[in-house]
Amino acid sequence: MEDQGIIRLYLQRSQQAIVETKNKYGAYCRVIARNILPSNPDIEECENDTYLAAWNAIPPNLPEKLPVFLGRITRNIALDKHSYNTAKKRSREFEVILTELEECIAGPATVETEYEAGETAGLINQFLYGLDEQNRNLFIRRYWYADSIKELSREFKMSSSKVKSILFRLRNKLRSHLKQEGVDL
Incomplete structure:
Protein backbone atom coordinates (compact mmCIF):
# COMPACT_ATOMS: atom_id res chain seq x y z
CA MET A 1 0.00 0.00 0.00
CA THR A 86 21.16 2.58 31.49
CA ALA A 87 20.22 5.03 34.22
CA LYS A 88 22.44 3.22 36.74
CA LYS A 89 24.80 1.32 34.48
CA ARG A 90 26.99 2.51 31.62
CA SER A 91 29.34 1.14 28.94
CA ARG A 92 26.90 -0.32 26.46
CA GLU A 93 27.49 -0.16 22.71
CA PHE A 94 25.35 2.93 22.15
CA GLU A 95 27.26 4.83 24.83
CA VAL A 96 30.28 4.73 22.51
CA ILE A 97 28.35 6.51 19.78
CA LEU A 98 27.12 9.17 22.18
CA THR A 99 30.59 9.84 23.55
CA GLU A 100 31.98 10.23 20.02
CA LEU A 101 29.75 13.25 19.50
CA GLU A 102 30.06 14.57 23.05
CA GLU A 103 32.92 16.94 22.17
CA CYS A 104 30.98 18.46 19.29
CA ILE A 105 27.55 18.98 20.78
CA ALA A 106 26.48 19.79 24.28
CA GLY A 107 22.97 18.71 25.18
CA PRO A 108 20.44 21.33 26.25
CA ALA A 109 20.28 21.42 30.05
CA THR A 110 17.82 24.24 30.64
CA VAL A 111 14.78 25.83 29.06
CA GLU A 112 16.92 28.83 28.10
CA THR A 113 19.14 26.65 25.93
CA GLU A 114 16.28 25.13 23.91
CA TYR A 115 16.44 27.96 21.38
CA GLU A 116 20.19 27.54 21.02
CA ALA A 117 19.67 23.80 20.54
CA GLY A 118 17.38 24.56 17.59
CA GLU A 119 19.96 26.92 16.16
CA THR A 120 22.67 24.30 16.61
CA ALA A 121 20.50 21.73 14.82
CA GLY A 122 20.23 24.14 11.89
CA LEU A 123 24.00 24.56 11.83
CA ILE A 124 24.48 20.78 11.88
CA ASN A 125 22.10 20.46 8.93
CA GLN A 126 24.05 23.17 7.12
CA PHE A 127 27.26 21.25 7.81
CA LEU A 128 25.75 17.98 6.55
CA TYR A 129 24.47 19.56 3.32
CA GLY A 130 28.01 20.79 2.68
CA LEU A 131 29.42 17.25 2.74
CA ASP A 132 29.68 14.93 -0.22
CA GLU A 133 27.04 12.21 -0.34
CA GLN A 134 29.23 9.40 1.00
CA ASN A 135 30.49 11.36 4.01
CA ARG A 136 27.00 12.66 4.77
CA ASN A 137 25.58 9.12 4.61
CA LEU A 138 28.36 7.76 6.83
CA PHE A 139 27.77 10.49 9.40
CA ILE A 140 24.01 10.07 9.41
CA ARG A 141 24.13 6.28 9.50
CA ARG A 142 26.51 6.37 12.48
CA TYR A 143 25.04 9.21 14.51
CA TRP A 144 21.35 9.11 13.59
CA TYR A 145 20.71 5.44 12.86
CA ALA A 146 23.46 4.26 15.26
CA ASP A 147 24.96 1.77 12.80
CA SER A 148 28.08 0.02 14.04
CA ILE A 149 31.51 0.58 12.51
CA LYS A 150 31.39 -3.03 11.27
CA GLU A 151 28.05 -2.43 9.51
CA LEU A 152 29.32 0.80 7.95
CA SER A 153 32.50 -0.92 6.76
CA ARG A 154 30.49 -3.63 5.07
CA GLU A 155 27.91 -1.24 3.61
CA PHE A 156 30.42 1.29 2.25
CA LYS A 157 33.03 -1.34 1.31
CA MET A 158 35.79 0.20 3.45
CA SER A 159 38.02 -1.03 6.21
CA SER A 160 36.94 -0.32 9.78
CA SER A 161 39.96 1.89 10.29
CA LYS A 162 39.04 4.00 7.25
CA VAL A 163 35.47 4.43 8.52
CA LYS A 164 36.78 5.44 11.96
CA SER A 165 39.22 7.88 10.38
CA ILE A 166 36.55 9.49 8.20
CA LEU A 167 34.18 9.83 11.16
CA PHE A 168 36.96 11.32 13.30
CA ARG A 169 37.72 13.92 10.61
CA LEU A 170 34.02 14.69 10.17
CA ARG A 171 33.56 15.23 13.91
CA ASN A 172 36.55 17.61 13.90
CA LYS A 173 35.11 19.48 10.90
CA LEU A 174 31.74 19.71 12.65
CA ARG A 175 33.37 21.03 15.81
CA SER A 176 35.26 23.66 13.77
CA HIS A 177 32.10 24.60 11.87
CA LEU A 178 30.12 25.07 15.08
CA LYS A 179 32.92 27.12 16.71
CA GLN A 180 33.17 29.28 13.58
CA GLU A 181 29.42 29.93 13.80
CA GLY A 182 29.74 30.99 17.44
CA VAL A 183 28.46 27.88 19.22
CA ASP A 184 30.11 27.43 22.62
CA LEU A 185 31.22 23.85 23.06
Whole structure:
Protein backbone atom coordinates (compact mmCIF):
# COMPACT_ATOMS: atom_id res chain seq x y z
CA MET A 1 0.00 0.00 0.00
CA GLU A 2 1.22 3.50 -0.79
CA ASP A 3 2.12 5.88 2.05
CA GLN A 4 -0.76 8.24 1.27
CA GLY A 5 -3.18 5.32 1.55
CA ILE A 6 -1.74 4.41 4.94
CA ILE A 7 -2.05 8.02 6.13
CA ARG A 8 -5.64 8.08 4.86
CA LEU A 9 -6.34 4.99 7.01
CA TYR A 10 -4.94 6.80 10.05
CA LEU A 11 -7.13 9.81 9.31
CA GLN A 12 -10.16 7.51 9.07
CA ARG A 13 -9.07 5.98 12.43
CA SER A 14 -9.00 2.54 10.82
CA GLN A 15 -6.97 -0.04 12.72
CA GLN A 16 -5.89 -1.37 9.33
CA ALA A 17 -3.47 1.60 9.32
CA ILE A 18 -1.35 -0.12 11.97
CA VAL A 19 -1.40 -3.42 10.08
CA GLU A 20 -0.32 -1.71 6.86
CA THR A 21 2.35 0.30 8.70
CA LYS A 22 3.75 -2.86 10.26
CA ASN A 23 3.75 -4.68 6.93
CA LYS A 24 5.56 -1.90 5.10
CA TYR A 25 7.78 -0.35 7.78
CA GLY A 26 8.05 -2.88 10.61
CA ALA A 27 11.51 -4.12 9.59
CA TYR A 28 12.71 -0.54 9.12
CA CYS A 29 11.57 0.43 12.63
CA ARG A 30 13.11 -2.69 14.16
CA VAL A 31 16.50 -1.96 12.56
CA ILE A 32 16.52 1.54 14.02
CA ALA A 33 15.55 0.23 17.47
CA ARG A 34 18.05 -2.67 17.25
CA ASN A 35 20.90 -0.23 16.61
CA ILE A 36 20.14 1.44 19.94
CA LEU A 37 18.67 -1.31 22.11
CA PRO A 38 20.30 -4.70 22.77
CA SER A 39 17.33 -6.86 23.77
CA ASN A 40 14.61 -8.26 21.52
CA PRO A 41 11.78 -7.58 24.00
CA ASP A 42 12.83 -3.90 24.15
CA ILE A 43 12.98 -3.74 20.35
CA GLU A 44 9.49 -5.24 20.04
CA GLU A 45 8.16 -2.84 22.67
CA CYS A 46 9.75 0.07 20.85
CA GLU A 47 8.20 -1.02 17.54
CA ASN A 48 4.75 -1.34 19.10
CA ASP A 49 5.11 2.01 20.87
CA THR A 50 5.97 3.53 17.48
CA TYR A 51 2.66 2.36 16.04
CA LEU A 52 0.79 3.76 19.04
CA ALA A 53 2.64 7.09 18.79
CA ALA A 54 1.86 7.29 15.06
CA TRP A 55 -1.80 6.51 15.81
CA ASN A 56 -1.89 9.33 18.36
CA ALA A 57 0.01 11.78 16.15
CA ILE A 58 -1.98 11.31 12.91
CA PRO A 59 -4.12 13.44 13.03
CA PRO A 60 -3.38 16.28 13.75
CA ASN A 61 0.02 15.77 12.08
CA LEU A 62 0.15 14.83 8.42
CA PRO A 63 3.65 13.54 7.69
CA GLU A 64 5.07 14.40 4.29
CA LYS A 65 7.39 11.38 4.38
CA LEU A 66 5.96 8.52 6.39
CA PRO A 67 9.22 6.53 6.75
CA VAL A 68 11.07 9.58 8.11
CA PHE A 69 8.18 10.28 10.48
CA LEU A 70 8.14 6.69 11.75
CA GLY A 71 11.95 6.55 11.93
CA ARG A 72 12.06 9.64 14.09
CA ILE A 73 9.39 8.30 16.43
CA THR A 74 11.17 4.94 16.69
CA ARG A 75 14.53 6.56 17.34
CA ASN A 76 13.16 8.82 20.07
CA ILE A 77 11.35 5.95 21.79
CA ALA A 78 14.46 3.76 21.57
CA LEU A 79 16.63 6.55 23.01
CA ASP A 80 14.19 7.02 25.89
CA LYS A 81 14.20 3.28 26.55
CA HIS A 82 18.01 3.24 26.36
CA SER A 83 18.21 6.09 28.89
CA TYR A 84 15.85 4.23 31.19
CA ASN A 85 17.80 0.97 30.85
CA THR A 86 21.16 2.58 31.49
CA ALA A 87 20.22 5.03 34.22
CA LYS A 88 22.44 3.22 36.74
CA LYS A 89 24.80 1.32 34.48
CA ARG A 90 26.99 2.51 31.62
CA SER A 91 29.34 1.14 28.94
CA ARG A 92 26.90 -0.32 26.46
CA GLU A 93 27.49 -0.16 22.71
CA PHE A 94 25.35 2.93 22.15
CA GLU A 95 27.26 4.83 24.83
CA VAL A 96 30.28 4.73 22.51
CA ILE A 97 28.35 6.51 19.78
CA LEU A 98 27.12 9.17 22.18
CA THR A 99 30.59 9.84 23.55
CA GLU A 100 31.98 10.23 20.02
CA LEU A 101 29.75 13.25 19.50
CA GLU A 102 30.06 14.57 23.05
CA GLU A 103 32.92 16.94 22.17
CA CYS A 104 30.98 18.46 19.29
CA ILE A 105 27.55 18.98 20.78
CA ALA A 106 26.48 19.79 24.28
CA GLY A 107 22.97 18.71 25.18
CA PRO A 108 20.44 21.33 26.25
CA ALA A 109 20.28 21.42 30.05
CA THR A 110 17.82 24.24 30.64
CA VAL A 111 14.78 25.83 29.06
CA GLU A 112 16.92 28.83 28.10
CA THR A 113 19.14 26.65 25.93
CA GLU A 114 16.28 25.13 23.91
CA TYR A 115 16.44 27.96 21.38
CA GLU A 116 20.19 27.54 21.02
CA ALA A 117 19.67 23.80 20.54
CA GLY A 118 17.38 24.56 17.59
CA GLU A 119 19.96 26.92 16.16
CA THR A 120 22.67 24.30 16.61
CA ALA A 121 20.50 21.73 14.82
CA GLY A 122 20.23 24.14 11.89
CA LEU A 123 24.00 24.56 11.83
CA ILE A 124 24.48 20.78 11.88
CA ASN A 125 22.10 20.46 8.93
CA GLN A 126 24.05 23.17 7.12
CA PHE A 127 27.26 21.25 7.81
CA LEU A 128 25.75 17.98 6.55
CA TYR A 129 24.47 19.56 3.32
CA GLY A 130 28.01 20.79 2.68
CA LEU A 131 29.42 17.25 2.74
CA ASP A 132 29.68 14.93 -0.22
CA GLU A 133 27.04 12.21 -0.34
CA GLN A 134 29.23 9.40 1.00
CA ASN A 135 30.49 11.36 4.01
CA ARG A 136 27.00 12.66 4.77
CA ASN A 137 25.58 9.12 4.61
CA LEU A 138 28.36 7.76 6.83
CA PHE A 139 27.77 10.49 9.40
CA ILE A 140 24.01 10.07 9.41
CA ARG A 141 24.13 6.28 9.50
CA ARG A 142 26.51 6.37 12.48
CA TYR A 143 25.04 9.21 14.51
CA TRP A 144 21.35 9.11 13.59
CA TYR A 145 20.71 5.44 12.86
CA ALA A 146 23.46 4.26 15.26
CA ASP A 147 24.96 1.77 12.80
CA SER A 148 28.08 0.02 14.04
CA ILE A 149 31.51 0.58 12.51
CA LYS A 150 31.39 -3.03 11.27
CA GLU A 151 28.05 -2.43 9.51
CA LEU A 152 29.32 0.80 7.95
CA SER A 153 32.50 -0.92 6.76
CA ARG A 154 30.49 -3.63 5.07
CA GLU A 155 27.91 -1.24 3.61
CA PHE A 156 30.42 1.29 2.25
CA LYS A 157 33.03 -1.34 1.31
CA MET A 158 35.79 0.20 3.45
CA SER A 159 38.02 -1.03 6.21
CA SER A 160 36.94 -0.32 9.78
CA SER A 161 39.96 1.89 10.29
CA LYS A 162 39.04 4.00 7.25
CA VAL A 163 35.47 4.43 8.52
CA LYS A 164 36.78 5.44 11.96
CA SER A 165 39.22 7.88 10.38
CA ILE A 166 36.55 9.49 8.20
CA LEU A 167 34.18 9.83 11.16
CA PHE A 168 36.96 11.32 13.30
CA ARG A 169 37.72 13.92 10.61
CA LEU A 170 34.02 14.69 10.17
CA ARG A 171 33.56 15.23 13.91
CA ASN A 172 36.55 17.61 13.90
CA LYS A 173 35.11 19.48 10.90
CA LEU A 174 31.74 19.71 12.65
CA ARG A 175 33.37 21.03 15.81
CA SER A 176 35.26 23.66 13.77
CA HIS A 177 32.10 24.60 11.87
CA LEU A 178 30.12 25.07 15.08
CA LYS A 179 32.92 27.12 16.71
CA GLN A 180 33.17 29.28 13.58
CA GLU A 181 29.42 29.93 13.80
CA GLY A 182 29.74 30.99 17.44
CA VAL A 183 28.46 27.88 19.22
CA ASP A 184 30.11 27.43 22.62
CA LEU A 185 31.22 23.85 23.06
